[in-house]
Amino acid sequence: MPLPHGTCLVTGGTGFVGSAVVRALTAAGHRVRVLARPKSNRRNLAGLPVEIAEGALEDAHSLAAAVAGCRYLFHVAADYRLWVPAPAEMYRVNVEGTGDLMRAALDAGVERIVYTSSVATLGLVAGGIADEDTPSRAEDRIGPYKQSKFAAEQVVRGLVAERGLPAVIVNPSTPVGPGDIRPTPTGRIIVEAAAGRMPGYVDTGLNLVHVDDVAAGHLLAAERGDIGRNYILGGDNLDLAEILAEVARAAGRKPPRLRIPYAVVLPVAVGAEAIARLTGREPFVTLDGARMSRKKMFFTSARAMRELGYSFRPARAAIADAVAWFAANGYLG
Numbered sequence: 022m023p024l025p026h027g028t029c030l031v032t033g034g035t036g037f038v039g040s041a042v043v044r045a046l047t048a049a050g051h052r053v054r055v056l057a058r059p060k061s062n063r064r065n066l067a068g069l070p071v072e073i074a075e076g077a078l079e080d081a082h083s084l085a086a087a088v089a090g091c092r093y094l095f096h097v098a099a100d101y102r103l104w105v106p107a108p109a110e111m112y113r114v115n116v117e118g119t120g121d122l123m124r125a126a127l128d129a130g131v132e133r134i135v136y137t138s139s140v141a142t143l144g145l146v147a148g149g150i151a152d153e154d155t156p157s158r159a160e161d162r163i164g165p166y167k168q169s170k171f172a173a174e175q176v177v178r179g180l181v182a183e184r185g186l187p188a189v190i191v192n193p194s195t196p197v198g199p200g201d202i203r204p205t206p207t208g209r210i211i212v213e214a215a216a217g218r219m220p221g222y223v224d225t226g227l228n229l230v231h232v233d234d235v236a237a238g239h240l241l242a243a244e245r246g247d248i249g250r251n252y253i254l255g256g257d258n259l260d261l262a263e264i265l266a267e268v269a270r271a272a273g274r275k276p277p278r279l280r281i282p283y284a285v286v287l288p289v290a291v292g293a294e295a296i297a298r299l300t301g302r303e304p305f306v307t308l309d310g311a312r313m314s315r316k317k318m319f320f321t322s323a324r325a326m327r328e329l330g331y332s333f334r335p336a337r338a339a340i341a342d343a344v345a346w347f348a349a350n351g352y353l354g
Contacts, residue, residue: 023049024244027092027132032056032078032122037201037208038137038193039097040065041236046095047071049240056087056098065200078118084125094126095239097137099173101166101205102303108165115169120176123186134188135242138174140228140253140320141167143192150258150319153192153251161316181249189246193235194228194255194320197339199346201232208343214265215272215344216353221279222261226317229264230256231339234332241329252329257336258319267337271344272353 029046033039034055046053047069054072057063063073076083078098088094100114119136126134141162144155162168180186201208207227213219238254246252259267262280269276325331347353 024051024093024133024240026050026052028052028054028090029093029095030054030056030074030088030091031095031097032087033096033098033137034071035061035063035065036098037065037203037205038196038232038235039095040200041196041198041232042095042097042239043069043071045233045236045240051093054087054091056084062202064202078114078122081121081125084118084122085128088122088125088129088131091126091129092132093243094122094131094134095137095243096122096134097239099137099139099170105165108169111165112169112172115166116172116176119173120180123177123180123188127180127184127186132187133243134186135239135246136174136177136188136190137239138177138190138192138251139167139170140192140194140255140318142171142174143253143320145316145318147316150321152321153253153324178249187248189242189248190251191235191239191242191246191325192251192253193238194230194253194318194322196230196232196235197343198232199342201343201346202350204347204352208347210264211268211340211343212347212352214268214277215274215347217272217274219265219277221277221281222265223281224260224262226258226260226319227264228255228258228318228320229336229339230254231334231342234334234339238325238329238331241325241331245329247328252325252331253320253322254325254331255320255322256333256339258317259336260317264336264340267340268344270337271341272348 029051031043034043035057056074058077059075074087100111105111144157144161195207235254266276
């Protein structure tokens with residue numbers, strides 16, 4: 022049964038995944054309000070019939086005003102970077118901001134919440150495929166982003182248990198596709214490879230999913246998900262070499278053939294971060310990214326498929342859409 026119509030607050034609605042959720046909600050006939058910073062880039066909302074509530078996760082007063090009168094909340098916003106000069110800022114947004122927003126939603130009487138977590142909060146299976154029940158170990162949570170998202174999910178779980186927060190948790194894997202305006206770390210890899218600037222690859226792997234399938238999964242979670250339950254919204258598991266081959270195919274280029282050893286990547290990341298501290302620009306290669314590359318981050322969406330009716334298109338189609346969008350919007354030079 023489709024989600025009954027009502028006003029939906031979407032945080033992060035100007036961003037990559039959030040704007041895809043906004044598109045899915047408006048297409049389904051919902052009234053949508055987007056929490057957006059006063060000076061945010063709203064290009065992803067062009068032409069969409071949305072209301073803007075100016076505010077930020079760091080501003081608790083703005084959160085109470087934004088969620089007032091809303092039937093549903095889709096909390097998609099997060100500080101997603103693999104390198105941050107001040108990790109405390111990321112924790113303020115991802116952990117404290119999430120807690121403030123959830124409490125504001127409780128006070129406002131929101132009927133259903135979909136909290137966008139990440140597969141970063143889940144454990145990994147060496148040589149295998151993880152699911153929602155794979156325990157997360159400290160060594161799996163590399164870097165401030167993964168650590169802050171894990172802590173934020175625990176905040177949500179605590180409020181479900183203690184105050185009856187009506188939240189369903191979704192864990193997207195690695196979304197790609199149109200609207201990646203920043204772009205995300207994975208989007209940057211696609212841009213560099215499609216532009217012919219990726220000389221080689223490391224032996225790692227990701228679960229790749231089309232951003233629009235992730236958005237559809239959010240609506241399914243709101244409609245059919247169990248309160249307090251996790252659902253992985255993922256796609257195909259691919260080695261990085263396979264991903265780059267698909268990018269090359271979509272861009273009409275030859276894929277990189279050079280496999281780069283971890284021992285080479287690590288010192289490059291150290292140097293890149295040293296330069297980043299001087300320039301303030303996010304490095305393309307980070308220490309956390311290098312450390313994560315030692316693991317293959319493979320997941321299954323079987324629970325979401327079985328319980329929500331979730332489905333996803335092949336990774337090849339997701340990559341092709343991403344490359345086409347980046348090319349059409351001038352990212353490939």
